[in-house]
Amino acid sequence: MRLKKGVKKIIVIVVVVILVLSLGIYSFIKIKDKMAYEKTYEYKLTTVGYDLDTSSYLAKTYKDKELEYILKQEKDDIYLTISKEKYFIYDKFYDYIEYYQNNKDKSLTSIVEIVNTNTNKEYYTDTLETDLSKGNLILVNKYYYLPEDYVPEDLVTISLDYAYGELGSQKMTKEAYEAFLNLWKESHNNGYYLMVNSSYRTNEEQEETYNDYAKSGGTNYADSIAARPGHSEHQTGLTMDVFEKGTGQKNFKDTDSYKWLKENAHRFGFIERYPSDKVSVTGYEYESWHYRYVGIEAATYIYENNITFDEYYAYFVK
Ligand SMILES: [Zn+2]
Numbered sequence: 001m002r003l004k005k006g007v008k009k010i011i012v013i014v015v016v017v018i019l020v021l022s023l024g025i026y027s028f029i030k031i032k033d034k035m036a037y038e039k040t041y042e043y044k045l046t047t048v049g050y051d052l053d054t055s056s057y058l059a060k061t062y063k064d065k066e067l068e069y070i071l072k073q074e075k076d077d078i079y080l081t082i083s084k085e086k087y088f089i090y091d092k093f094y095d096y097i098e099y100y101q102n103n104k105d106k107s108l109t110s111i112v113e114i115v116n117t118n119t120n121k122e123y124y125t126d127t128l129e130t131d132l133s134k135g136n137l138i139l140v141n142k143y144y145y146l147p148e149d150y151v152p153e154d155l156v157t158i159s160l161d162y163a164y165g166e167l168g169s170q171k172m173t174k175e176a177y178e179a180f181l182n183l184w185k186e187s188h189n190n191g192y193y194l195m196v197n198s199s200y201r202t203n204e205e206q207e208e209t210y211n212d213y214a215k216s217g218g219t220n221y222a223d224s225i226a227a228r229p230g231h232s233e234h235q236t237g238l239t240m241d242v243f244e245k246g247t248g249q250k251n252f253k254d255t256d257s258y259k260w261l262k263e264n265a266h267r268f269g270f271i272e273r274y275p276s277d278k279v280s281v282t283g284y285e286y287e288s289w290h291y292r293y294v295g296i297e298a299a300t301y302i303y304e305n306n307i308t309f310d311e312y313y314a315y316f317v318k
Helices: 002-038 041-047 052-061 064-072 078-083 090-102 108-116 132-137 174-189 203-225 256-268 276-282 296-305 309-317
Strands: 155-157 171-173 194-198 239-244 270-274 287-293
Touching: 002 041, 041 052, 041 064, 052 064, 052 078, 078 090, 078 108, 090 108, 108 276, 108 309, 132 309, 155 174, 171 174, 174 194, 174 256, 174 270, 174 287, 239 256, 256 270, 256 287, 256 296, 270 276, 270 296, 276 309, 296 309
Parallel strands: none
Antiparallel strands: 155 171, 194 239, 239 287, 270 287
């Protein structure tokens, strides 16, 4: 009996000790977990006002540097919403935020569009030499320029059946010209007769044109109607100004020929480069006659998604 009592006591003590220890370990783990959780961005974001879903999303979407930045700012839905924009580019995060803070009336889509295409900056500021390795997708605009001595490798002469001027004065790259011939044939089958009015231009020609305008009307005037040398797409050999035979550049936009071209050019790899509803994005007035060869894949995407080549380049090519 005595022994049994002793055993019982020991058992009770052992059980109590085990219970106390387990509880201790359990609490310790709990506290440790809690401390670890409190170090996560998901938790930290909840302490500055974001709900758990948003915090969790932000913590997954952004890297440490940006999360630290967000934590220091006042709570704002922009960090969540901007990252869900279709053409959101992570590296441009701070540019979006800065532009948003100064332009809160603009839609997020338009903020992303403007920042992606650099048009948040004055024209011709922070200009960069364009990446020539991009081939048919070379970007030339008010921020990207071609080297002064750039001449496309495979220029061919456009037949005078399809071009104005003297023979040899109108040129395009071989690939763009072949695509144009296919386009021309189909447009002709539909009853139209497209003529190329301007195509490849040398750096010197562009310089002359620009300087003439600048001399007569000043830089602002010249900038409004001509690209600065190096900044003209015509220098790529991938561009053509076209209009229906017998009509002029100005009224081309009112012709059935233009309507057909606008809806079909992409099938041959061409895009309307400066559409009427994209003036603020391209930095160019509406030019119904200016078509750029980018290849069928890019042209089709640009046409179907109603974006500019500048945006396409920022998101898919760069
Ligand atoms: Zn043009």
